[in-house]
Amino acid sequence: MLRSVGQTRVTGRGSGEDPRAAELRAAVARLRxxxxxxxxxxxxxxxxxxxxxxxxxxxxxxDPEIPRMRRSLLLIAGAIGSVSALSPALMQVRAAVDLFGEIPPQRRV
Incomplete structure (x- = not known):
């Protein structure tokens, strides 16, 4: 299976789940x-x-796509950013998304 730029497989090969995925799963569940x-x-x-x-x-x-995860994070932050009671859980989601790294730079043609 071919992956586009910014995609990273996050399940382990026989050794269990990628810790980044586990962190993101827990953070999303908490905020939900x-x-x-x-x-x-x-x-x-x-x-x-x-x-x-x-x-x-x-x-x-x-198979989370880093650009799509960051877009979701931005939309979530915009939607609930003014609700201060949710800020700690939102920051946990942000930290979990950040574990996946930055969006690769776009190639100029």
């Missing part, structure tokens, strides 16, 4: 729980929930 339990209803809550589902699905599939 805290978001679900947060009493305030805000207009972009659905966006945050959808993008958390995207991150969870990418990790479950074992």
């Amino acid at each position: 729980r805290e978001l679900a339990g947060h009493p305030a209803d805000f207009s972009d809550r659905g966006i945050a929930e959808d993008e958390l589902a995207v991150l969870a699905a990418m990790v479950a599939a074992g």
Whole structure:
């Protein structure tokens, strides 16, 4: 299977799960729980929930794309950034996404 630039297989070969994937899975699960339990209803809550589902699905599939993970993180931060009670869990997701590294630079043609 060919992978595009920015894709990294995150499941181990017989040795278990990639620790970065485990960290991201745990961070996403925490933020999903805290978001679900947060009493305030805000207009972009659905966006945050959808993008958390995207991150969870990418990790479950074992092939997260760094550019797509960063886009999801940006959308989540924009959607819940003003809800200070969710900031620690959001920062945990950000730290977990950062474990995968930077987006490779685009080649100029």
